[in-house]
Every structure is written in structure tokens, then in C-alpha cells.
Amino acid sequence: MREQDIFFIKKTFSLARKTEGFVSPNPLVGAVIVKNNRIISSGFHKKAGLPHAEIEAIKKAKTSLKGATLYVNLEPCFHWGKTPPCVDEIIKSGIKRVVVATQDPNPKVNGRSIKKLRQHNIEVEVGVLKEEAQRLNEIFFKNMKKKLPFVVAKVAQTLDGKIATKKGESKWITTKLSRIYARKLRDKYDAVCVGINTIILDNPSLEGIRKSPYKIIIDPQLKIPLEAKIIKKAKNNLIIFCQKEILKKKQKISHLKKKAKLFILNSYEFNLKNIIKILYREENICSIFVEGGSYTLGKFFDEKLVDKIYFFYAPKIMGGKTLTSIGGEGVGTLKKIIQVKDLKITRLNRDFLISGYIKQ
Amino acid sequence: MREQDIFFIKKTFSLARKTEGFVSPNPLVGAVIVKNNRIISSGFHKKAGLPHAEIEAIKKAKTSLKGATLYVNLEPCFHWGKTPPCVDEIIKSGIKRVVVATQDPNPKVNGRSIKKLRQHNIEVEVGVLKEEAQRLNEIFFKNMKKKLPFVVAKVAQTLDGKIATKKGESKWITTKLSRIYARKLRDKYDAVCVGINTIILDNPSLEGIRKSPYKIIIDPQLKIPLEAKIIKKAKNNLIIFCQKEILKKKQKISHLKKKAKLFILNSYEFNLKNIIKILYREENICSIFVEGGSYTLGKFFDEKLVDKIYFFYAPKIMGGKTLTSIGGEGVGTLKKIIQVKDLKITRLNRDFLISGYIKQ
Numbered sequence: 001m002r003e004q005d006i007f008f009i010k011k012t013f014s015l016a017r018k019t020e021g022f023v024s025p026n027p028l029v030g031a032v033i034v035k036n037n038r039i040i041s042s043g044f045h046k047k048a049g050l051p052h053a054e055i056e057a058i059k060k061a062k063t064s065l066k067g068a069t070l071y072v073n074l075e076p077c078f079h080w081g082k083t084p085p086c087v088d089e090i091i092k093s094g095i096k097r098v099v100v101a102t103q104d105p106n107p108k109v110n111g112r113s114i115k116k117l118r119q120h121n122i123e124v125e126v127g128v129l130k131e132e133a134q135r136l137n138e139i140f141f142k143n144m145k146k147k148l149p150f151v152v153a154k155v156a157q158t159l160d161g162k163i164a165t166k167k168g169e170s171k172w173i174t175t176k177l178s179r180i181y182a183r184k185l186r187d188k189y190d191a192v193c194v195g196i197n198t199i200i201l202d203n204p205s206l207e208g209i210r211k212s213p214y215k216i217i218i219d220p221q222l223k224i225p226l227e228a229k230i231i232k233k234a235k236n237n238l239i240i241f242c243q244k245e246i247l248k249k250k251q252k253i254s255h256l257k258k259k260a261k262l263f264i265l266n267s268y269e270f271n272l273k274n275i276i277k278i279l280y281r282e283e284n285i286c287s288i289f290v291e292g293g294s295y296t297l298g299k300f301f302d303e304k305l306v307d308k309i310y311f312f313y314a315p316k317i318m319g320g321k322t323l324t325s326i327g328g329e330g331v332g333t334l335k336k337i338i339q340v341k342d343l344k345i346t347r348l349n350r351d352f353l354i355s356g357y358i359k360q
Numbered sequence: 361m362r363e364q365d366i367f368f369i370k371k372t373f374s375l376a377r378k379t380e381g382f383v384s385p386n387p388l389v390g391a392v393i394v395k396n397n398r399i400i401s402s403g404f405h406k407k408a409g410l411p412h413a414e415i416e417a418i419k420k421a422k423t424s425l426k427g428a429t430l431y432v433n434l435e436p437c438f439h440w441g442k443t444p445p446c447v448d449e450i451i452k453s454g455i456k457r458v459v460v461a462t463q464d465p466n467p468k469v470n471g472r473s474i475k476k477l478r479q480h481n482i483e484v485e486v487g488v489l490k491e492e493a494q495r496l497n498e499i500f501f502k503n504m505k506k507k508l509p510f511v512v513a514k515v516a517q518t519l520d521g522k523i524a525t526k527k528g529e530s531k532w533i534t535t536k537l538s539r540i541y542a543r544k545l546r547d548k549y550d551a552v553c554v555g556i557n558t559i560i561l562d563n564p565s566l567e568g569i570r571k572s573p574y575k576i577i578i579d580p581q582l583k584i585p586l587e588a589k590i591i592k593k594a595k596n597n598l599i600i601f602c603q604k605e606i607l608k609k610k611q612k613i614s615h616l617k618k619k620a621k622l623f624i625l626n627s628y629e630f631n632l633k634n635i636i637k638i639l640y641r642e643e644n645i646c647s648i649f650v651e652g653g654s655y656t657l658g659k660f661f662d663e664k665l666v667d668k669i670y671f672f673y674a675p676k677i678m679g680g681k682t683l684t685s686i687g688g689e690g691v692g693t694l695k696k697i698i699q700v701k702d703l704k705i706t707r708l709n710r711d712f713l714i715s716g717y718i719k720q
Contacts, residue, residue, distance in 0.1 A: 159671055159700065159714060160686040161521015169694045298679045309677075311519055315716060317669075317698040319658045320690015326520040330680015334529045338677040340519065345705055345712060352705060354519060356675060 008032055008039075008071040009101050009128045013136055015044040015053070016073050021188040021211065022047060024286045027074050027104075027140035029053040033061055033095070035068040052077060054086045058093050066094040073133045075104035075126075078113040087113040090122070097123040101133030105144040139189075139287045142307060149280045150287040152189060153297055154182060154310045155325040162318035163294060163325050170202065174314045178351045182291075183209050185310060189289040191216050191239075191279065195296030196223050205229045206291070212237060214285055217260075218296055220270060222246040226255060234259040239283065241275050243267050272303045298328020301338055304360075309340060311354040365459050368392050368399075368431040369488045372461065373496055375404040375413070376433050381548040381571065382407060384646045387434055387464075387500035389413040393421055393455070395428040412437060414446045418453050426454040433493045435464035435486070438473040447473040450482070457483040461493030465504040499549075499647045502667060509640045510647040512549060513657055514542060514670045515685035522678035523654060523685050530562065534674045538711045542651075543569050545670060549649040551576050551599075551639065555656030556583050565589045566651070574599060574645055577620075578656055580630060582606040586615060594619040599643065601635050603627050632663050658688020661698055664720075669700060671714045 015030025023045050030044040031053040040063055043056025051059070054076050058065065076086035076098075090098065103111050103126060117124050134141050139150040156174045157163050164170035172179065186192055191214035192206045199217060206215050214237045215230055222242040224231065230238060238260035246253070247264065256262060263278060279285040290300055300306050311325070331337050339359040346353040375390025383405050391413040392402040400423055403416025411419070414436050418425065436446035436458075450458065463471050463486060477484050494501050499510040516534040517523050524530035532539065546552055551574035552566045559577060566575050574597045575590055582602040584591065590598060598620035606613070607624065616622060623638060639645040650660055660666050671685070691697050699719040706713040 155520075157521065158697070159521075159669070160515075161517065161519075161684055162690075165692055165694060165697075166690060167692045171694075173694070173697075301677060301679045309519070313714075315700040315703045317661060317686055317700065317718075318690055319661045319686045319688045319698070321684070321687060322690055324521055324681070324684055326677055326679045327681060328679045330522075330526055330678055330682055332525055332527045334525060334531075334533070337518070337525075337533075338679070340675040340677065343675045343710070343712070345707070347705070350703070352703070354673075358677075 004037070005071070005099050005125065005128045008034055009073065009099060009133075011039070011042070012053075012071050012073040012101065013129075013132065015042060016136060018044055019046055021208075024048065024139070024190050025143065025284055027137045029072065029074050031057040031070060031072040033057050033065060033068050033070050035063070035065070040068065049082045051083055052086050055083065055089055058089055064094065066096075068095050069097040069099060070095045071099045073101040073136060075100050075102070075109055075111070076113045077104065077109055078116065079108040085113075087116050090117065091120045095122065097125070099125045099128055101128050102126070102130045105141050107144070138307070143280070143286050147280065149190070149276050149285055150307050151276065151300060151305050152185075152287065152289045152308045152310065153300060153306045154185065154289060154291050154312075155297065156182065156312040156314070157325040158314055158316045158318045160317050160319065161324045162320075162322050163292070164323045165318060166320055166322045168201065173316065174312045174351050175349055177349045178312045178314070178353070180209075181348055181353070182310070182312065183207070186213050186289055187211050189287040190214055190285045191288045193218065193288050193290045193296070195219075195293050196221075197295065198291070198293045199224055199228050199230060201293070203229050205233055213289070214239060214283070216279065216288065217241070218272070218275065222249055222252060222256075224256070226252070231256070231259050239263065239279070241265065241270070243270050272299055272305055276305060294323045294325060294327035298326050298330065300328075301326055302328045302330070306358050308357050309355060312348070312351055313354065314351050364397070365431070365485065365488045368394055369433065369459060369461050369493075371399070371402070372413075372431050372433040373489075373492065375402060376496060378404055379406055381568075384408065384499070384550050385503065385644055387497045389432065389434050391417040391430060391432040393417050393425060393428050393430050395423070395425070400428065409442045411443055412446050415443065415449055418449055424454065427456050428454070429457040429459060430455045431459045433461040433496060435460050435462070435469055435471070436473045437464065437466075437469055438476065439468040445473075447476050450477065451480045455482065457485070459485045459488055461488050462486070462490045465501050467504070498667070503640070503646050507640065509550070509636050509645050510667050511636065511660060511665050512545075512647065512649045512668045512670065513660060513666045514545065514649060514651050514672075515657065516542065516672040516674070517685040518674055518676045518678045520677050520679065521684045522680075522682050523652070524683045525678060526680055526682045528561065533676065534672045534711050535709055537709045538672045538674075538713070540569075541708055541713070542670070542672065543567070546573050546649055547571050549647040550574055550645045551648045553578065553648050553650045553656070555579075555653050556581075557655065558651070558653040559584055559588050559590060561653070563589050565593055572597060573649070574643070576639065576648065577601070578632070578635065582609055582612060582616075584616070586612070591616070591619050599623065599639070601625065601630070603630050632659055632665055636665060654683045654685060654687035658686050658690065660688075661686055662688045662690075666718050668717050669715060672708070672711055673714065674711050
């Protein structure tokens with residue numbers, strides 16, 4: 001692997017990251033074009049429907065691309081989507097070498113563009129910083145491989161794993177800095193999800209900082225209060241999951257339907273796996289940030305649906321037998337314990353944040 | 361503060377630390393004697409009853425001490441204990457300057473040696489790295505100021521604060537490296553303390569690596585099984601606290617008395633504050649390392665007796681409503697939450713360790 005390739009692939013990563021949280025259902029892509037060791041053009045994907053990064057870079061170039069090298073963090077597309085296939089534009093451009101960090105897992109691409117480029121005598125290098133590239137697009141890779149949204153669990157807890165006192169107080173355990181950090185995380189994902197108890201107890205608005213993510217409420221008995229902030233401020237992006245037995249609550253349903261999309265499921269199909277499948281297939285929701293409460297997060301872990309965690313800790317101890325961050329059924333034996341890998345520790349003033357990935 | 365003073369005071373700290381856990385009830389003390397910018401002698405306190413650090417350094421010196429500077433992390437003693445007062449030996453030695461990191465909080469000293477040295481025209485500098493010096497002797501400072509042992513809470517838990525599965529499995533949550541680290545910590549303290557449930561469930565031996573600390577069992581109903589490891593391997597350093605009502609268990613008591621010291625308290629005086637007072641006053645136990653279980657640790661926090669924490673975390677999630685690291689009553693409101701300051705994060709292979717001090 002040439003050092004120069006690594007350098008320019010890293011550039012594509014930082015370009016790609018600029019629109020994190022804003023390109024769904026597409027992957028994050030950045031591209032740079034290099035000639036005589038200098039970047040002569042670059043681009044990144046801004047939004048689904050807008051040009052791909054490679055096309056942006058090709059179009060923006062002010063000099064001839066003949067003999068140039070294109071760097072891109074994901075294999076260029078092979079297929080017609082909302083825009084024409086990038087691979088053909090690259091072939092036409094005169095670029096003679098393409099460095100790709102990772103193959104596109106999309107079954108419509110999946111190495112076919114790489115093959116086509118090579119057939120047109122373009123030198124292609126694949127796999128430069130491959131793992132980082134797959135992490136950068138962890139949402140897209142999960143979507144393509146599992147046909148399910150990427151699920152992130154977030155908690156804010158004491159050092160002994162508690163999230164509320166026995167009297168139910170929970171505001172606030174972590175500092176403002178941690179809470180702002182958590183709000184910024186909402187910007188990275190398509191949807192925020194909570195259980196109905198969190199709505200009733202905390203009455204959160206679940207907004208991001210730069211965007212208003214989808215809000216998903218798991219509310220089997222449709223207990224949601226009509227005066228909840230999340231209902232009052234609904235912006236056409238509120239989704240509630242409930243069970244058929246609530247059909248008798250006709251008035252509430254008709255009121256809620258003005259504010260939210262209701263999915264009314266049979267009790268036998270009311271599980272989180274099914275719910276996230278519906279969100280992916282019917283609502284095109286590619287990533288879900290689950291914020292609580294204890295029961296809902298526990299259920300997500302019980303059903304083995306979580307991909308990534310963000311656990312915020314305050315330097316505090318609560319003691320007692322009260323709500324812990326992860327409830328649900330839990331594991332019966334240590335053999336079945338959920339393992340977290342690639343742990344990262346970030347200090348946030350007095351608090352700290354543990355992030356990592358669930359071992360599947 | 362001269363840089364040179366800081367440098368040599370740091371030397372006294374590392375000398376003092378050599379016998380951490382082995383000088384109780386005395387403080388950790390190191391001394392260096394410097395002449396013409398070079399260390400000409402040094403010493404440290406090895407064990408209660410053996411010479412103090414200053415005396416060691418003075419006796420070991422092979423050249424005249426005339427005009428030398430003595431560095432010591434704690435004010436030299438003023439009083440006759442098992443050895444004569446250091447202050448007089450220093451005056452006799454010809455040393456002309458003494459740098460002391462912190463005053464001795466012992467009411468028998470408490471600045472009197474500093475005063476006496478000055479009266480003998482010895483230049484005395486006090487307070488070089490004072491806070492570090494007090495931390496180094498945190499046990500001794502607590503003892504002197506509160507007439508109570510220094511109490512340390514240790515737990516090994518999952519990221520969600522759990523210590524056992526709902527089926528009661530707890531071996532092991534953390535890795536071997538963490539467990540060895542925790543055993544080494546036992547060496548630093550006079551006694552290890554657990555509740556009776558930990559003995560029944562885990563049957564631990566509670567040994568250190570370089571020493572066999574006192575073992576304190578909180579066992580109000582005297583439920584301890586006679587075949588427990590801790591009984592079988594008792595080395596004259598096992599102490600059990602129980603309540604008067606167990607006096608009817610005559611046979612068990614007479615058997616246990618061969619192995620352990622029993623403190624049989626009235627139920628109204630059976631609280632941890634009282635227990636640690638007894639340990640300090642009657643057994644000269646200056647520091648206690650509390651290792652569990654959930655209930656016992658919770659009670660220590662409920663009674664506000666904890667000074668320091670060592671929380672080991674494994675990168676694992678258990679979920680469910682099971683035993684958490686800190687049980688007991690817990691706090692009712694967030695206002696009363698226990699705050700931890702001076703948090704330190706140490707990575708231990710895949711695990712990590714949080715240590716810190718309880719804000720009083």
C-alpha cells in the first residue's frame with residue numbers, strides 16, 4: 001500500500017463525513033482526483049438524489065483528467081439510480097487509475113464496477129484502509145448485508161449503572177456537555193426511538209441539533225398523552241407502534257393520525273425485530289438511535305438487535321434497587337453475556353463516554 | 361517553589377511508596393539528603409517499630425551532613441513512639457535546611473517539629489507538592505483527622521452495572537488481568553471486608569499477593585459455613601461481626617472462636633459506622649478494602665463511609681433486573697447522589713478501571 005494512496009483515501013473519508021446523517025439511504029462518499037501528486041478536484045455526496053461524489057469531482061475539475069488518479073472511499077456505482085452510473089463517467093473522463101477503499105456491498109454493484117473499469121484498461125486498487133472505510137459506512141453496510149437498520153443504544157447512567165432514583169428522578173444525571181454531545185449524535189441517525197415510559201416520565205422532544213430525526217415510539221397500549229411534547233411538536237416524522245387491541249380507542253387514534261403514522265400490529269407480531277424490519281422496508285429508515293428507557297433498551301439487547309453503543313457515565317453513585325440502564329429479560333448465564341468490542345473511552349469534562357460495537 | 365525541591369520531594373514519594381501496605385498504622389515516609397546538588401543518602405520507613413526514614417538516611421550517610429538539605433514527604437516526628445523523636449536527630453546532625461512536603465496531621469506533631477527546627481536555626485520549607493503528599497498518605501490523614509479507617513469500595517461489573525446474572529452466576533465478569541490487579545490492591549490495605557452473602561455465594565479466600573490482609577465478615581446472623589475457605593485457611597486474622605441473638609448458636613460460636621475473632625454486638629449498635637470504629641480502636645485497622653456484595657457496599661455508601669472507589673468494568677452487557685454493583689437503600693433524590701471526584705481511567709486490556717474519591 002503506497003503512503004500516498006493512504007493519504008488521499010483519508011482525504012476522501014473526511015470529505016465523506018461532512019454530510020454524516022444527511023445522505024440516507026445512501027452511503028457517505030468522498031472523492032479526490034490527483035494528478036502529478038496534487039489534488040486537482042474533489043467532491044462529496046451531499047444528499048440522496050444529488051450527484052455522487054465522483055461525478056462532482058469530475059465535473060468540478062478545471063484541467064484535463066487524462067492520466068489522473070481518482071480516489072474514492074467506496075466502489076463507484078454500476079447502476080442507474082436517481083443518477084446515472086458513475087463507472088461510465090469515470091471511463092469517459094480519461095482517468096487512468098482508481099483507488100477504492102472498499103467494494104460496494106450493494107448487490108447491484110458488489111465488484112462489478114471494479115471489473116468494468118479494469119476491462120477498460122483503468123488500473124484499479126481496492127482495499128486501501130478497507131476497515132476504516134467500512135466503519136465510515138457502517139450503517140450502509142448493515143443495511144445492504146442484513147436488510148435491517150443499524151441500531152445504536154444510548155444510555156446516560158451513574159457509575160453503578162442506574163438511570164433514575166427510586167423516587168423516579170432522572171434529570172439530570174450527566175452534565176450539559178454530555179447531553180449536547182448526545183443531541184449531536186441524533187444528527188447522525190435517521191430516527192430516534194424510545195419506549196412509551198420514557199415519553200410519560202421524561203416528556204422529551206428528541207430533536208437533533210442540525211436536523212429533526214424521525215421519532216419512533218414503542219407504545220403497545222397506546223398510552224401516549226396527547227399533550228406530550230413529541231405530539232405537539234410533531235413534524236410529519238413521528239411513528240408510533242401499537243397493538244391491535246387498542247383499536248377501540250377510536251377517538252385517540254383519529255386524533256393521533258393527524259400527528260403521527262400509526263403501525264397497528266397483531267400482538268404475535270409485536271416484537272422489535274419485526275418493528276425495525278417494517279421501519280427499514282416501509283419507511284426507508286436506515287439507522288435508529290435508541291435512547292431508552294431501561295425496558296426498551298433491554299428488549300433491543302434481548303432480541304440481539306443492537307450494533308453499537310454509546311454509554312455516558314456521570315461520576316456519581318446512586319445505590320439501591322432502582323432502574324438500571326439496560327433492563328429487559330437480561331442474560332441467564334455468563335456464557336450468553338453480550339460482548340462489546342473496539343471500546344473507545346472519551347472524557348467529556350467530568351463525565352466519560354464509552355462507545356463500542358456489539359460482537360455478533 | 362524551586363524545581364530542585366520538587367525533584368527531590370518526588371524522590372521521597374517513590375521511596376515512601378516502596379512499603380505501601382506494610383507500615384500500618386504508620387504513614388509512608390521517604391527521605392533523601394542532598395549536598396551540593398547530589399543525593400548523599402536516603403532512607404524509607406520499612407515497618408512500624410523500625411527506624412523512621414529520616415533516621416535511616418542520617419545513619420546511612422557516609423559523609424558529613426554539615427550544610428546538607430533533608431527532603432522528607434511528611435513532617436518529622438516530635439514525639440517518642442517506638443523510636444525516639446526524629447526532630448532531635450536532625451538538629452544534632454548538622455543538616456541546615458529541611459524541605460517537608462506536608463505537615464504531620466498527628467496531633468502529637470502537627471507543626472511542632474517544624475517550629476522546633478526553625479528555633480534551632482534550620483531553614484524549613486513546608487508544602488512542596490503538598491496535595492500529592494497528602495494523597496500518598498491518604499490512609500494516615502483520614503486516621504488522624506477522623507479517628508476512623510480509610511474505606512475503599514471495589515466492584516467488578518458489566519457496563520450496565522451488574523455483578524451477577526439472574527441465575528446467580530458471577531465468575532468471572534472481568535478478565536484475569538483485572539482480577540490480579542484487584543488482588544494487588546488488597547496488599548495496600550490492612551483489611552478486606554465482605555458481607556456474608558459473598559462468602560456463601562463465592563466462597564472467596566480474599567488473599568493479597570504479597571500479604572494476607574485481615575478479613576472482616578459482616579454476618580449478623582452468623583450464617584457463615586464452617587467449611588468456608590476463609591474459615592479453613594484462617595491465619596489469626598479473621599474477624600466476624602454478628603448480633604447478640606446468635607448467642608444461642610453455642611457450638612458454632614465455640615468452633616468459630618478457634619478460627620476467628622467474634623464481635624457480638626447488640627442489634628441497635630450493629631451498623632457499619634460502629635463496626636469500622638471498633639476495627640480502628642480495638643484492632644488498629646487503619647484501612648478497609650470492601651469487596652462486596654451489592655448489599656454490603658450499598659450500606660457502606662448509605663452510611664457515607666466510603667473514601668475511595670475502584671470500579672472495574674468488563675466490556676459486557678448483562679441486561680435484566682439482577683444484582684447491581686451498589687445496592688443498599690440508595691439515594692432517593694438526585695440532590696443526595698454520591699459524587700466522585702478526581703476520576704482516573706485506566707485501561708486493563710479489554711477491561712477498564714475507574715478510580716476516584718468520594719466528595720464528602
